[in-house]
Amino acid sequence: MKQELTVALVGNPNSGKTSLFNALTGLNYKVSNFPGTTVEKKTGSTKLNEDVTAQIIDLPGTYSLYPKSADELVTYELLRNKSETNFPDLVLFIADASNLKRNLLLLTQVADLGVPVVLALNMVDLAERKGIFYDEQILSEALNIPVLSINARKRTGVKEIKEKLLNEHARNRVKYFSLDFLDTKFLDELSDFTDKRNHYAALQYAINAAHLISTKSKYIREIFDKYQFDARAFQEKEILERYHLIDDAVRLSRRQKPGTHARSFSQKADKILTHRFAGITIFLGLLFLVFQAIFSWSVLPMEWVEIGFVKSSEWVERTLPAGVLNDLLVHGVLAGLSGVMVFLPQIIILFAFIAILEDVGYMARVGFIMDRIMRPFGMNGKSIVPLISGMACAVPSIMATRSIENKKERLITILVTPLMSCSARLPVYTLLIAMLIPEDAKWGPFNLHGIVLMLMYLLGFAAALFSAFIFKFFIKAERKNFFLMELPSYKLPIVHNLLITLYDKGAAFVWGAGKIIVAVSIILWALASFGPTNSMKRIDEKYITLAMEANQPYTLEELATQKNTEKLQASYAGEFGRLIEPVIKPIGFDWKIGIALLTSLAAREVFVGTMSTIYSVGGDVDDLHSIRNKMSNEKDPVTGKPIFSIAAVLSLMVFYAFALQCMSTVSVVQTETKSWKWATIQFVYMTALAYLSSLLVFTMLS
Amino acid sequence: MKLSHLTFGQEAVVEQINDNELSLKLLEMGLLPGETVALENIAPFGDPIAIRVGEYKMCLRLEDADCVVVHLK
Numbered sequence: 039m040k041q042e043l044t045v046a047l048v049g050n051p052n053s054g055k056t057s058l059f060n061a062l063t064g065l066n067y068k069v070s071n072f073p074g075t076t077v078e079k080k081t082g083s084t085k086l087n088e089d090v091t092a093q094i095i096d097l098p099g100t101y102s103l104y105p106k107s108a109d110e111l112v113t114y115e116l117l118r119n120k121s122e123t124n125f126p127d128l129v130l131f132i133a134d135a136s137n138l139k140r141n142l143l144l145l146t147q148v149a150d151l152g153v154p155v156v157l158a159l160n161m162v163d164l165a166e167r168k169g170i171f172y173d174e175q176i177l178s179e180a181l182n183i184p185v186l187s188i189n190a191r192k193r194t195g196v197k198e199i200k201e202k203l204l205n206e207h208a209r210n211r212v213k214y215f216s217l218d219f220l221d222t223k224f225l226d227e228l229s230d231f232t233d234k235r236n237h238y239a240a241l242q243y244a245i246n247a248a249h250l251i252s253t254k255s256k257y258i259r260e261i262f263d264k265y266q267f268d269a270r271a272f273q274e275k276e277i278l279e280r281y282h283l284i285d286d287a288v289r290l291s292r293r294q295k296p297g298t299h300a301r302s303f304s305q306k307a308d309k310i311l312t313h314r315f316a317g318i319t320i321f322l323g324l325l326f327l328v329f330q331a332i333f334s335w336s337v338l339p340m341e342w343v344e345i346g347f348v349k350s351s352e353w354v355e356r357t358l359p360a361g362v363l364n365d366l367l368v369h370g371v372l373a374g375l376s377g378v379m380v381f382l383p384q385i386i387i388l389f390a391f392i393a394i395l396e397d398v399g400y401m402a403r404v405g406f407i408m409d410r411i412m413r414p415f416g417m418n419g420k421s422i423v424p425l426i427s428g429m430a431c432a433v434p435s436i437m438a439t440r441s442i443e444n445k446k447e448r449l450i451t452i453l454v455t456p457l458m459s460c461s462a463r464l465p466v467y468t469l470l471i472a473m474l475i476p477e478d479a480k481w482g483p484f485n486l487h488g489i490v491l492m493l494m495y496l497l498g499f500a501a502a503l504f505s506a507f508i509f510k511f512f513i514k515a516e517r518k519n520f521f522l523m524e525l526p527s528y529k530l531p532i533v534h535n536l537l538i539t540l541y542d543k544g545a546a547f548v549w550g551a552g553k554i555i556v557a558v559s560i561i562l563w564a565l566a567s568f569g570p571t572n573s574m575k576r577i578d579e580k581y582i583t584l585a586m587e588a589n590q591p592y593t594l595e596e597l598a599t600q601k602n603t604e605k606l607q608a609s610y611a612g613e614f615g616r617l618i619e620p621v622i623k624p625i626g627f628d629w630k631i632g633i634a635l636l637t638s639l640a641a642r643e644v645f646v647g648t649m650s651t652i653y654s655v656g657g658d659v660d661d662l663h664s665i666r667n668k669m670s671n672e673k674d675p676v677t678g679k680p681i682f683s684i685a686a687v688l689s690l691m692v693f694y695a696f697a698l699q700c701m702s703t704v705s706v707v708q709t710e711t712k713s714w715k716w717a718t719i720q721f722v723y724m725t726a727l728a729y730l731s732s733l734l735v736f737t738m739l740s
Numbered sequence: 741m742k743l744s745h746l747t748f749g750q751e752a753v754v755e756q757i758n759d760n761e762l763s764l765k766l767l768e769m770g771l772l773p774g775e776t777v778a779l780e781n782i783a784p785f786g787d788p789i790a791i792r793v794g795e796y797k798m799c800l801r802l803e804d805a806d807c808v809v810v811h812l813k
Contacts, residue, residue, distance in 0.1 A: 102768045137795040140770040168795070270764065277767045304797075305780065314784045406799050410785035419788070518761045520804050522769065525790055525797040 043092045045203060046116060046126035048148055050141050051099030052399075052526040053134045054160040057190035059096040060538055062199070078437075079112055081124075086200045095124060098440075101140070103147045103242060104273065107443040117151055118243055120235075128154040128208055130199070135172060135187070136165040136527075142181075142284045143277070146214040149183070152236040156208050158199060159187045164527070171293040180287035182212045191532055215280055217241065220272075224265040231257065245269045304399075304527040311403050321407060325426070328391045332384050332430070332461075339383035347376035366563060373647065374559025375552060381431075381461045381643075382547060388430035388461075389543045390536065392423070397531035402523060409521050415503050416510030418442065418521045421451040425502065428458030429495065432703045434543070436710055444519040452710060453720050454506045456703050459498040459695060462642040466694045467494050469646050473666055473687050498695055501727065562611070562637050562644075569609035577604050611636055625693065625732040626686035626740065628674070635699075642699045685739035689732040697728035743791070743808035746779040752810035753777075760807040770794050771808060 047055045063082030080096040097116060098109035105111040116124055129148050133141035138159075149155045159172060178185040184202050188195030202208055217225060217237050229240040244258045248269060262269065310316050351372045358364040395401050401423055409419030420442045424435040435455050442448040459467075471490050479486040568574070581601040584590055592600070606612055615632035622632055634648040649669065672681040698704070698721050708717040746752055754775050757763040770793050771777070780797060781790035790799040 101765075104764070104768075106765065139794055140796065143768060143770075170795075273764050274767060277764065278772070281770075281772055308781050308790070308797075312781045312783060312790070318784055406781075406783050406788060406790065409801070410783060410787050520762050520765075520801065521788055522762070522765060522800045522804065523798060524769075525799055527797075 041090045043086065043090055043128070043203070044095065044124060044126045045092045046095045046097060046124075046129050046153075047132060048097055048113065048117070048129050048144070049099060049132040050101055050134065050144060050524075052524060053099065053132050053141060054190040055096055055099060055132050057193075057532060057535055058130075058132055058158065058160070058188070058196075058199075059094060060535055061190055061193040061196050062094050078109075078440075079116060079124075084200070086204050090204060092200075092203060093124075094130075095126065100144065102144055103151070104246060108440040108448070114246070117148060117153065118239060120239075126153060128156060128203070130158060130203065131155050132158045132160050132190070134164075135159040135162045136168055136170065138165075138172070139281070139284055139288055142288070143280055145181075146280050146284065147242075149212050150215055150236075150238040151242075152211055152239065154209050154211055155183050156199075156202050157181065157183055157185045158195070159185065160190050162187045163189060169295045171295060173291045173293060177287060177291035180290050183210065184208050191529075193534075214283055215276060220267075221265055224261070224267060227261055227265075228258070231261070241272075245273065307528055308403070308525070311400070312406060317403075317407055321404060324395075328388065331391065332387050335387055336383040340380050343380045343382060344376065347372060347379070351376075365567065366560065369567075370559050370563030371556050374556065374562075374641075374644070379548065379552075382544065384461045385430050385547055386540055386544055388427065389434075390540055392427055393536055393539045394531045396423075397529065397536065399526045399528045402525050405521075405523060406525065415506040416447060416450045416513075417506055418444070418447050418519065420521070420523070421447065424451055424455050425458055425499075428455040428460060430461055431547075432456040432458070432460055432700065433706045434546075436703070436706050439710070443522075444515070444517065446513050446515040447519055449513055449711065449716065450506050450509050452707060453509055453716065453723075454502040456698055456700065456720070456724065457498050457502040457505060457696065459495045460642075460700075462700065463494075463694055465643050466638075466645045467491055467691065469649070469666065470687050470691050470694075473670060473682060474684060494691065494695055497692075501696060505723070505727070559640070562640065564610075565614070566606055566609050566611040566633075566637065569605070569612065573608040574605060577601060577608060580604075606633070624736070625729065626683070626689045626736040628681050630672075631681075631690065638699050640699070640701045642694060645694070683740060685736050688739060689736040692735050693728045693732045695728075696724055696731055698724035741810060741812070742806050743777065743810050744789070744802045744805035746777075746789075746791075746810070748779055748782060751776060751778040751813040753813055755809045755811055758807040758809065760804075762804050763807060766800075766804075766808065769798060770796075776813060777810065 047059055049055050059080065059082065062084045064084075078098070082094050082096070084092050084094055086092050095116065097113040100110040100113045103114055103117070105114040117126075117129075119125065131145045131148065133145065145155060145157065157177075159174070159177075162172075165171070172187075174185045174187060184205060186195060186198050186202055188199060215238070220241075225237040225241065228244050229235070229237060232240045232243050244261070247255050248258050248262065249255070261267075311320060351368050354372065355364060355368050358367065392401070395404075404422055404426075405419030407419075408422040412418055412421050421439070424438045427435040427438060432455050435458075436452050439448045439451045439455075442451060468491075471487055475486050475490065481489055578601075581597060584592075585594065585597055590597075611633050612629075614636050615629035618632045618635075619629040622628075622635070627635070634645050637648045638645040669682050670680065673679065674681055704717050704721060707720055708714055711717065741752075743752070743754075754771055754773050754777060756773055757766055757771065775794055778792045779789060780792050781799075783789070783799075786802075788799045788801045789805060790797055791805075
């Protein structure tokens with residue numbers, strides 16, 4: 039008989055859950071998240087034997103069932119709710135054998151919820167090097183659950199785990215912490231109200247919900263008061279008693295032998311990596327290396343992506359009959375997609391670095407080093423990871439903030455992360471900087487372009503810190519903020535895991551961003567292609583007449599580009615540009631830049647493409663030279679002065695550095711904060727910051 | 741003395757954790773009365789600190805280390 043079993047993987051952070059998940063399921067999984075750490079549940083499947091298939095759920099690591107952060111909440115929510123469709127038939131608990139005591143605290147809590155538990159001892163090799171051995175048999179008897187040793191890194195023990203999961207013994211429900219000292223009437227009353235058959239689950243839910251503001255929570259507090267139940271004292275007693283029980287089990291099963299001091303390596307490494315001078319130098323050096331790699335290693339693959347899109351556009355253009363559909367696919371969908379997909383190589387390279395640094399254990403040290411610097415700005419050491427990854431793409435970075443426990447610090451980090459200059463601003467900066475400075479200009483031995491580019495990144499970072507500092511005064515803290523984090527021992531990265539992560543990220547980026555880009559680019563294409571019928575018709579007619587004239591001085595191709603330009607000006611997008619001109623005039627932009635602002639509302643990199651269309655650079659859209667020349671020659675029709683003066687270009691650069699022109703960011707902020715309020719506030723404040731800064735720059739320089 | 745007063749490399753035994761929003765979290769993390777701790781690293785700006793608790797290493801801010809009472813081993 040075919041049978042399906044739901045198995046949840048639970049454990050502390052850094053205990054190797056994801057390695058085990060990968061070893062069990064291979065590529066049979068869905069849903070993705072940020073590299074390195076799991077912040078969302080992930081489901082995959084594996085065959086236990088001919089008849090039984092197991093759905094494996096990988097959950098974010100947590101230290102206890104009293105969640106402190108958004109990622110821990112994911113785990114708690116799955117385990118507490120018996121009516122949840124994913125509620126596990128059993129829990130496969132994975133514990134770091136080199137640090138068993140603290141790992142088992144969570145195990146005893148999970149078991150007391152009434153779920154059968156199987157214990158997998160991971161990192162046994164690491165424990166052995168410390169001289170610690172466990173007798174599986176004795177530990178199994180002491181805890182009254184099946185126990186087996188595995189090595190998730192080397193993927194050994196997977197077969198044995200599958201056998202254990204099928205074992206009858208694995209269906210045992212055990213109970214560790216007795217609630218006998220509490221009034222049964224109190225527990226019954228809570229259970230009735232919270233709809234639980236298990237007293238511990240009911241009490242635990244009540245304690246977690248008591249802080250919340252809802253009628254349910256108010257009622258819970260009333261029951262607590264009625265029976266004079268002190269949640270804090272209870273929790274303290276619970277932790278101490280559980281540790282007492284764990285101590286006994288660990289002492290019985292533990293065999294100590296002289297170790298080889300494996301931890302001395304981590305300790306030596308930490309002495310250097312967290313050192314006052316060496317630590318900071320190494321951190322900055324690594325950042326520099328990452329940026330070099332992002333920009334230099336990605337050149338070739340980015341070209342391949344571009345060529346791929348050019349070829350497929352050409353193919354579509356040739357194959358499909360000319361008309362609206364052809365135009366939509368080539369100039370709407372494919373053009374929009376290629377603008378974003380071209381950054382895939384850079385994003386993969388950045389993710390690879392972040393995943394490796396996370397796997398190795400270095401990211402935790404970065405948080406440790408940076409915490410003191412981030413604190414005055416209302417953030418904490420854990421904010422540094424999203425900020426750094428924000429230089430590639432704000433979307434996954436904002437998801438990575440889930441590990442920040444304090445809601446205020448997490449919200450501030452979410453709000454300021456998009457100010458970090460992401461890879462989509464790069465093409466815009468490149469074009470604009472080239473208009474300011476001759477290409478071969480040097481400052482000492484350095485290329486001046488590179489220096490200005492770096493200044494733009496620093497400007498973004500400074501703006502992020504400044505905004506965070508302001509938000510600190512406006513967002514109220516619900517709880518005390520703290521920075522409490524395990525510093526895991528250093529490990530070699532696992533290539534297999536890394537590849538899966540990168541595949542995962544790449545696919546998520548292509549599908550996630552792809553969907554939005556396709557939708558938005560269709561709308562923008564329509565706005566730029568259609569306009570009031572009369573004026574569009576007039577242009578068509580004008581060019582038909584022009585083309586028929588025998589002695590007009592233009593080639594047919596030149597005529598076509600001129601026609602496109604005029605049509606864009608007459609389109610709805612063009613009308614919009616003129617409509618907002620009074621607003622953007624003070625910061626030095628004309629209506630043509632206004633069109634570019636509109637089209638790059640969905641994604642910043644569209645700016646370059648729009649500029650090249652408006653300034654009708656025939657042929658190669660990526661030919662920066664010709665766009666630059668056209669733009670430089672552009673004169674104000676009234677005053678006769680150049681539109682792209684130094685003041686206007688700098689104003690434009692500052693605008694792109696600060697404005698939130700990215701629909702994907704708006705949407706991920708809405709999902710992560712579960713409200714449109716913060717997504718709107720972020721959009722408004724960043725736009726205001728961009729406008730006011732541009733106004734300041736333009737007025738001061740012109 | 742307080743955990744925040746340990747100097748580099750010193751070992752101490754936890755006596756108690758003073759009441760504080762964080763004390764339950766510290767207990768969960770294994771900072772139990774009777775447990776041995778040692779100061780292993782100090783961040784570049786003097787705060788936070790990294791301590792060894794039982795068989796692992798964790799870091800916390802000085803202000804939070806203030807509520808942990810210890811005596812030298």
